[in-house]
Amino acid sequence: MIVEADLHEVYGVDVEDRALMRARSWRWLQVRIQGLLAADTRLQRALAPAPEVPQ
Structure with missing residues (x-):
């Protein structure tokens, strides 16, 4: 579903x-x-989430 949404948003596919x-x-x-x-x-973002920032 993520790929489908991104394909539509970015490429209009x-x-x-x-x-x-x-x-x-x-x-x-x-x-x-x-x-x-x-x-x-x-x-x-789903496959390579940003590293957590230490608090």
Whole structure:
């Protein structure tokens, strides 16, 4: 769900659009997911949370 939300927010990609998703390659999707991981997105924060600051 996080990937789906970020794909929509960042790239405007609606993964529910079956025609669009079938017309695209796995590489196309991989490049966009890598872009989400490189940006400040839900996905990036979920997989690489910021270190806790000692109090």
